[in-house]
Amino acid sequence: MNFSSSEENYIKSIYHLQQSCELVNTNAVAATMHTRAASVTDMLKKLKRKKILQYERYKGFKLNEQGKKHALGIIRKHRLWEYFLVEKLGFAWDKIHPIAEELEHICSDELITKLNDYLGNPAFDPHGDPIPDQHGRIPNRKQLSLNILPLKQTVKVSAVGNQSTQMLEMLKHYHIGIGTQLSVTKRFSFDGSLEIKVLKFPNCIISASVAKNIFVHHDK
Amino acid sequence: MNFSSSEENYIKSIYHLQQSCELVNTNAVAATMHTRAASVTDMLKKLKRKKILQYERYKGFKLNEQGKKHALGIIRKHRLWEYFLVEKLGFAWDKIHPIAEELEHICSDELITKLNDYLGNPAFDPHGDPIPDQHGRIPNRKQLSLNILPLKQTVKVSAVGNQSTQMLEMLKHYHIGIGTQLSVTKRFSFDGSLEIKVLKFPNCIISASVAKNIFVHHDK
DNA sequence: AAATAAATTTAGACAAATCTAAAAAATATA
DNA sequence: TATATTTTTTAGATTTGTCTAAATTTATTT
Ligand SMILES: [Mn+2]
Ligand SMILES: [Mn+2]
Ligand SMILES: [Mn+2]
Ligand SMILES: [Mn+2]
Numbered sequence: 001m002n003f004s005s006s007e008e009n010y011i012k013s014i015y016h017l018q019q020s021c022e023l024v025n026t027n028a029v030a031a032t033m034h035t036r037a038a039s040v041t042d043m044l045k046k047l048k049r050k051k052i053l054q055y056e057r058y059k060g061f062k063l064n065e066q067g068k069k070h071a072l073g074i075i076r077k078h079r080l081w082e083y084f085l086v087e088k089l090g091f092a093w094d095k096i097h098p099i100a101e102e103l104e105h106i107c108s109d110e111l112i113t114k115l116n117d118y119l120g121n122p123a124f125d126p127h128g129d130p131i132p133d134q135h136g137r138i139p140n141r142k143q144l145s146l147n148i149l150p151l152k153q154t155v156k157v158s159a160v161g162n163q164s165t166q167m168l169e170m171l172k173h174y175h176i177g178i179g180t181q182l183s184v185t186k187r188f189s190f191d192g193s194l195e196i197k198v199l200k201f202p203n204c205i206i207s208a209s210v211a212k213n214i215f216v217h218h219d220k
Numbered sequence: 221m222n223f224s225s226s227e228e229n230y231i232k233s234i235y236h237l238q239q240s241c242e243l244v245n246t247n248a249v250a251a252t253m254h255t256r257a258a259s260v261t262d263m264l265k266k267l268k269r270k271k272i273l274q275y276e277r278y279k280g281f282k283l284n285e286q287g288k289k290h291a292l293g294i295i296r297k298h299r300l301w302e303y304f305l306v307e308k309l310g311f312a313w314d315k316i317h318p319i320a321e322e323l324e325h326i327c328s329d330e331l332i333t334k335l336n337d338y339l340g341n342p343a344f345d346p347h348g349d350p351i352p353d354q355h356g357r358i359p360n361r362k363q364l365s366l367n368i369l370p371l372k373q374t375v376k377v378s379a380v381g382n383q384s385t386q387m388l389e390m391l392k393h394y395h396i397g398i399g400t401q402l403s404v405t406k407r408f409s410f411d412g413s414l415e416i417k418v419l420k421f422p423n424c425i426i427s428a429s430v431a432k433n434i435f436v437h438h439d440k
Numbered sequence: 441a442a443a444t445a446a447a448t449t450t451a452g453a454c455a456a457a458t459c460t461a462a463a464a465a466a467t468a469t470a
Numbered sequence: 471t472a473t474a475t476t477t478t479t480t481a482g483a484t485t486t487g488t489c490t491a492a493a494t495t496t497a498t499t500t
Binding site: 004006035036038039042043046057058 | 486487488489490491494495496
């Protein structure tokens with residue numbers, strides 16, 4: 001089956017939303033995609049006709065196995081291109097998303113196979129998000145948000161939950177990137193802010209809202 | 221001004237056609253783009269409205285300076301991506317065109333600047349066609365078709381006029397690629413076929429119709 | 441349970457890009 | 471020059487993706 005760029009954007013959006021709830025609702029898709037609920041409903045009918053979506057009027061919807069598989073294919077392409085843009089072309093972290101948003105719709109299996117080989121079969125994109133393999137399998141890694149990490153455990157940053165320029169600026173200031181080693185040395189109950197120790201740098205303090213967006217994992 | 225992928229494809233097609241005639245005609249565009257004359261007329265009105273085309277009903281048309289500039293930008297992107305696909309991803313010559321046909325529409329000036337730098341600012345694409353620079357300037361190189369090259373002059377292959385799988389197969393068989401050194405040793409007036417000497421290989425004979433599609437240049 | 445609010449869908453419109461079939465203009469031919 | 475042929479344009483339709491405004495269904499409050 002073949003899908004247009006627009007259909008693919010909806011598929012991807014629904015996929016991401018259904019990771020955190022059983023059934024997805026119309027308004028949520030409209031909000032994340034910056035369209036209107038009526039447009040979403042139109043697309044739902046089309047995706048149901050194409051048999052990649054379970055959907056009943058007024059009851060919510062979710063991708064079926066076929067739909068999820070296709071979503072993972074698009075996400076794979078998106079994240080491989082992001083990796084390319086950062087690692088090969090030298091783009092900054094916060095500039096790559098809109099470009100990958102276009103590149104992900106280029107359809108050629110051979111292109112993706114060759115790009116993947118060229119990049120060395122990377123497992124994570126520059127934001128720390130996992131890259132599904134050609135069968136749609138995702139490397140899963142136990143990770144937790146920095147603001148629930150117990151004190152004094154040395155961990156590595158595995159991903160960031162917010163990929164804005166503002167967040168990048170903040171992380172740069174703290175010398176934090178994907179893979180950075182750090183530990184939490186103190187937690188202030190007043191506002192939930194944390195004192196952390198970043199490897200090779202003096203202790204510093206970060207707010208709870210920043211910490212919430214930093215995901216870490218233990219050891220290698 | 222912003223252009224859709226479809227508009228860009230028309231612009232590119234008109235640009236190529238007007239390289240070999242003063243005014244382009246509707247049917248020629250329809251033929252090269254595999255659309256219908258009526259669709260071309262619709263698009264001509266649109267491109268005229270956007271002020272990149274000189275066009276009068278029934279009289280033919282051509283891109284103005286603005287239009288030519290935009291065409292060169294698209295061609296630059298197309299050829300840079302083709303170079304990437306062959307030199308970095310290891311694609312064969314005859315598989316890259318449809319992929320570049322999509323990639324050329326991705327719009328990000330920074331992407332093209334960085335891609336160009338990454339590729340080492342190449343001057344020619346894998347088919348030997350010149351890559352316009354960021355100002356739309358084309359490196360021009362005096363080249364001539366192999367079937368009008370005088371005997372015994374040693375030249376280098378600079379481009380091929382036919383980029384099909386069939387042509388690639390043929391050229392591979394003759395050990396000919398872009399940059400290959402060769403000379404014409406004999407010309408048969410019966411059917412215009414040529415005997416050529418490819419560097420490091422024994423003499424061989426090629427037909428006039430193959431020769432017509434091989435372009436060569438002297439020295440360096 | 442009725443009234444109100446929120447979420448969702450339908451109805452109807454629009455722009456972009458394409459098509460077919462018919463009309464009009466330009467060109468070639470007898 | 472009149473007729474035939476080719477080229478180009480117009481008229482009108484279709485598909486895709488979007489929108490607004492109104493109707494409908496579901497959920498939440500009194
Ligand atoms: Mn996208
Ligand atoms: Mn990412
Ligand atoms: Mn194209
Ligand atoms: Mn080329």
